[in-house]
Each structure stands twice: as C-alpha cells, then as structure tokens.
Amino acid sequence: MTPGISGFSLFVPPYRVQLEAWCDWNDQPWGKVRNVVGRSFRMRGPGQSVYTLAANAVWRLIRDYDIDPGQVGLLALGTESSSDNSAGAVIVKGMVNDALTAHGMPLLARDCEVPEFKQACLAGVYGIKAALRYLATDGVGRQAIVVSADIAEYARGGSGEPTQGAGAVAVLLESEARLLEVNLAGSGSDSDYRVADFRKPFARFRGQPPRDDGQMQDLPVFNGRYSTSCYIDATHHAMTAMLGKRPGNSLDYFNEVDRVFMHRPYHQMPATGWVMAYLFTLAADEESGRDQLRAHCADAGIDADLLLAEMCAPSPFHGNGADIGEIIGDVFPLSRRLRQHLRSTEVWNTLVSEKLGLGSDAMRDLGNLYTAALPAWLASGLQHALTEGLELAGQEWLALGYGSGDAAEALPMRVAEGWQAAAARINFETALHGPVDLTEAQYIALHEGRPGDLVPAPAEDQFVVDHLGTANGPDFYDQGIEYYRYVPLTA
Numbered sequence: 001m002t003p004g005i006s007g008f009s010l011f012v013p014p015y016r017v018q019l020e021a022w023c024d025w026n027d028q029p030w031g032k033v034r035n036v037v038g039r040s041f042r043m044r045g046p047g048q049s050v051y052t053l054a055a056n057a058v059w060r061l062i063r064d065y066d067i068d069p070g071q072v073g074l075l076a077l078g079t080e081s082s083s084d085n086s087a088g089a090v091i092v093k094g095m096v097n098d099a100l101t102a103h104g105m106p107l108l109a110r111d112c113e114v115p116e117f118k119q120a121c122l123a124g125v126y127g128i129k130a131a132l133r134y135l136a137t138d139g140v141g142r143q144a145i146v147v148s149a150d151i152a153e154y155a156r157g158g159s160g161e162p163t164q165g166a167g168a169v170a171v172l173l174e175s176e177a178r179l180l181e182v183n184l185a186g187s188g189s190d191s192d193y194r195v196a197d198f199r200k201p202f203a204r205f206r207g208q209p210p211r212d213d214g215q216m217q218d219l220p221v222f223n224g225r226y227s228t229s230c231y232i233d234a235t236h237h238a239m240t241a242m243l244g245k246r247p248g249n250s251l252d253y254f255n256e257v258d259r260v261f262m263h264r265p266y267h268q269m270p271a272t273g274w275v276m277a278y279l280f281t282l283a284a285d286e287e288s289g290r291d292q293l294r295a296h297c298a299d300a301g302i303d304a305d306l307l308l309a310e311m312c313a314p315s316p317f318h319g320n321g322a323d324i325g326e327i328i329g330d331v332f333p334l335s336r337r338l339r340q341h342l343r344s345t346e347v348w349n350t351l352v353s354e355k356l357g358l359g360s361d362a363m364r365d366l367g368n369l370y371t372a373a374l375p376a377w378l379a380s381g382l383q384h385a386l387t388e389g390l391e392l393a394g395q396e397w398l399a400l401g402y403g404s405g406d407a408a409e410a411l412p413m414r415v416a417e418g419w420q421a422a423a424a425r426i427n428f429e430t431a432l433h434g435p436v437d438l439t440e441a442q443y444i445a446l447h448e449g450r451p452g453d454l455v456p457a458p459a460e461d462q463f464v465v466d467h468l469g470t471a472n473g474p475d476f477y478d479q480g481i482e483y484y485r486y487v488p489l490t491a
C-alpha cells in the first residue's frame with residue numbers, strides 16, 4: 001500500500017481574458033506574451049469568491065469520485081487569497097454540506113479536521129504533505145481532500161498583469177493511491193525568508209475604494225526579476241535536498257525522471273527553474289558535471305569561471321535588511337545567458353520538451369492559479385496521457401512546488417498501476433467548457449470589482465455568494481461575513 005493521490009477536480013470561473021486581445025488593448029507584444037506567459041486566464045465574476053471556487057471543486061470531486069463524505073477525515077484548504085483571517089476550510093465544508101443535504105446525501109464527517117495552509121503558492125503542497133501524514137498516522141483507513149484555491153490578481157499596467165488567474169483544484173488522497181504514489185520520505189524541502197518578494201501585507205487594503213462585490217483587491221507586493229531569481233534559488237535548494245536523499249549520482253536523476261511538473265506562474269517559469277536546477281547540479285559535480293558546464297559555456301561564449309562563481313556562491317542574495325531594495329534585480333545574469341543559449345541545443349529537447357511537455361499546452365489557458373497551478377498541471381498531464389493512450393504506470397514523476405520568495409518542495413511520485421480508471425474521472429477538459437470572453441471594458445470593470453455590462457453566466461450545480469452580512473450589533477454581528485447559496489441544476 002502506497003499512499004498518495006487518487007483524484008483531481010478542477011473549477012474555474014467562466015469569465016476569460018484572451019491574452020491576444022489583452023495585448024491589443026494594452027499595446028503589448030503578443031509574440032512575447034504567447035511564448036512566455038500563455039493564451040488566456042480566468043477571472044472571478046459576480047457572486048464568486050475564493051471560497052465558492054474551492055467549494056465548487058470539492059463538490060465536483062465528491063461527485064466524480066463517488067466519495068463517501070463520512071470517510072473524509074481531513075479537509076484542508078491551501079490558499080493565499082483567503083478573505084477571512086479566522087475560519088478557512090470549514091467554510092468550504094459548510095457549503096459542501098448544503099449541497100449534500102440538497103441531494104439527500106450523507107454529510108461530511110463531523111470528526112473531520114479543517115485546517116487552512118498558507119505559504120503563497122506552496123500552501124496546497126503543504127496541505128498534501130499534511131494529508132499524507134494524517135493518512136499514515138491517526139487517519140489510517142480514512143480519506144483526505146486538499147483543495148487549493150486562489151484568485152491571482154495583479155495591478156493593471158504592471159509586469160504581472162498578463163499572469164493573472166482564478167480557480168481551484170481539489171485533490172483526493174488515500175492510503176492506497178490510484179493515480180500518483182507519493183514518496184514522502186524522499187521529498188526535499190527549502191525555506192529562506194526573503195522579505196520583499198511576493199508579500200500581501202494588510203496595509204495594502206487601507207484606503208481601497210469600495211467594490212460592488214464587497215471584496216478587497218488582493219494585489220501582491222513583488223519585484224519581477226527578483227521574483228524569478230527567488231523561484232530559481234528556492235527550487236534549486238529543494239531539488240538539492242531531495243537529490244541528497246537519493247543513492248547514486250545526482251546528475252543521473254535528470255535523465256531518469258520521466259515527467260516533471262512545477263509551480264507555473266506563467267508558461268516559461270517551470271522550464272527556467274528546471275534548467276537552472278540542472279545547471280546547479282552540473283556545477284556541484286566536480287567531476288564530469290563541471291566539464292559539461294564548461295563545454296556549454298565555451299559554446300555560448302561565456303566565461304566558465306565567472307559562471308561557476310555565480311552558481312556556487314553560498315547565497316546570491318546579499319542582505320535582507322535595509323539594503324534589500326538594492327538587490328531586486330536578476331541575481332543569475334550569466335546563468336540566464338547560458339539558459340538562453342541552451343534553448344537552441346538538443347539539451348533543451350531532452351531535458352525540457354520531453355519531460356515538461358505532458359499537459360503543458362492546456363495549462364496555457366489557466367493563467368496563474370497560485371496554489372492550484374501545480375495540482376492543475378498534474379491533472380492536465382494525466383488527462384493528456386489518457387487522451388493520447390500513453391502508458392504511464394511505474395513512471396517516475398517529480399512535483400516541484402514553490403511559494404512566494406521563500407519556500408519550495410520537491411515531491412517524487414510514481415504513477416500507480418491502473419491509473420487510467422481514476423484519470424478518466426478528471427474533469428479538466430469539461431471544467432474549461434463554456435468560457436465567456438470579456439471585452440476590454442468588462443475586464444477593467446471586473447478587475448475593479450464592478451459587474452459593468454457583463455451578463456453573469458448562469459450558476460448551476462454550484463455555490464455562489466448570496467449576500468454579505470451587515471449587522472454590526474448590539475444584538476447580532478455578521479458584518480462582512482459572506483453568506484453562500486447552493487444553486488441546483490435546473491432540469
């Protein structure tokens with residue numbers, strides 16, 4: 001019996017921004033955006049919040065996998081978009097129980113834990129690790145659901161604007177995995193506080209104009225190039241920690257692993273992170289690795305000694321104090337040049353295209369789902385393989401999660417025998433059906449929390465925000481609390 005992942009379910013809002021249109025609206029280069037970012041992203045619309053997205057994904061998971069709600073002993077929420085600073089997954093539980101009641105089904109177990117995890121985009125991976133520990137200890141024989149849900153919104157006019165997104169992925173975990181057996185003992189972790197990459201201090205909410213949807217605009221504080229360097233550094237260290245637990249030469253792993261899935265804030269970032277992990281492993285290998293690195297440098301016209309100094313520095317990030325503002329640029333400039341050179345070599349095909357290709361194209365239509373991006377890509381990969389009739393059983397997969405400037409997790413996985421049955425229940429394709437393409441005016445209005453002239457898509461078999469509480473005492477208080485409603489299917 002190997003614990004791991006047995007099911008996935010996706011929910012995204014219907015409201016879609018086509019990036020080619022967005023480039024027209026904003027005079028941005030579609031060639032670059034198409035190659036680097038993706039094709040489209042979704043936005044939260046009227047009646048939707050991060051909690052309704054999460055509950056919709058969990059509800060679909062329960063239905064699609066015939067889950068007995070009484071068996072679920074842990075329901076975890078991973079998010080960096082929560083708008084309640086006290087309650088978390090229990091809000092999702094409440095909504096799902098309303099739908100279960102409406103369908104005459106048993107409720108989620110009363111003895112179900114309902115934690116929320118927070119560490120930027122890594123929260124869902126922490127939730128998955130916690131769920132596996134639960135199933136191995138006090139939750140033996142039970143099931144766990146981890147739902148990752150986020151609304152990634154960036155300021156209009158900033159470099160992150162095309163990398164927005166909204167959605168949720170619910171993951172079913174069992175002590176005998178039907179899809180992906182997770183080698184928890186073989187996983188690698190990294191964390192290092194970076195101060196100024198990807199923070200969401202409450203101070204941002206001060207003075208925000210009121211929105212029609214009653215929600216806050218949750219724009220991150222980040223620095224673009226520095227953000228890429230943080231991703232590279234954190235994923236590199238998580239990989240090193242994982243590779244340190246494996247017998248044999250670390251370099252061999254880059255040949256042996258069959259498929260790689262990583263946190264994807266935009267299309268190009270995983271390839272960048274993965275190639276950098278490879279280059280760091282070459283640099284750390286004083287035998288053949290460094291020779292290969294020197295050969296690549298010679299081809300690219302880069303001084304290999306300077307590159308090695310850049311890659312082997314104990315920390316490329318100098319200072320975390322008052323001088324932090326001076327180091328927000330690219331801290332791996334030579335490695336960046338070498339990476340760009342490798343794009344036109346065979347190394348790129350074997351290392352990137354073959355290993356990171358599964359399910360990747362469909363992900364170009366999801367934008368950044370923050371915590372849900374990595375589980376969504378795993379789901380997309382499994383569905384892609386099923387559609388193509390690929391045999392995956394026994395394959396070694398790597399799921400590399402990353403969260404904000406500060407932390408990463410490398411989780412080795414193996415595809416379970418008979419994975420096809422559970423993969424056939426993944427709703428990735430159907431979840432993307434029926435998009436509503438936004439006009440520029442509708443996009444701007446939704447970004448500001450106004451419906452504009454948008455006619456909301458009908459909500460069926462899903463949860464919506466019904467209204468916000470307004471009572472501020474003295475007999476009753478519910479100011480700002482979201483009240484939800486389950487909208488059944490119309491016959």
Ligand SMILES: CC(C)(COP(=O)(O)OP(=O)(O)OC[C@H]1O[C@@H](n2cnc3c(N)ncnc32)[C@H](O)[C@@H]1OP(=O)(O)O)[C@@H](O)C(=O)NCCC(=O)NCCSC(=O)CC(=O)O
Pocket residue numbers: 031032033035036080119120121122159160163198222223224225227228231264265266269272336339340368370402403404405
């Ligand atoms: C991608 C961005 C960095 C884009 O910013 P810029 O446009 O200023 O970036 P840039 O000019 O450096 O270009 C980025 C890459 O595109 C390449 N590039 C440029 N023009 C190109 C073209 N026409 N075709 C192909 N590639 C092209 C560059 O060489 C570079 O690759 P190369 O780099 O190989 O040289 C942006 O999306 C951004 O600011 N994102 C928000 C921050 C973010 O997503 N952080 C990451 C994870 S945090 C997250 O997800 C949340 C969390 O964890 O909480």
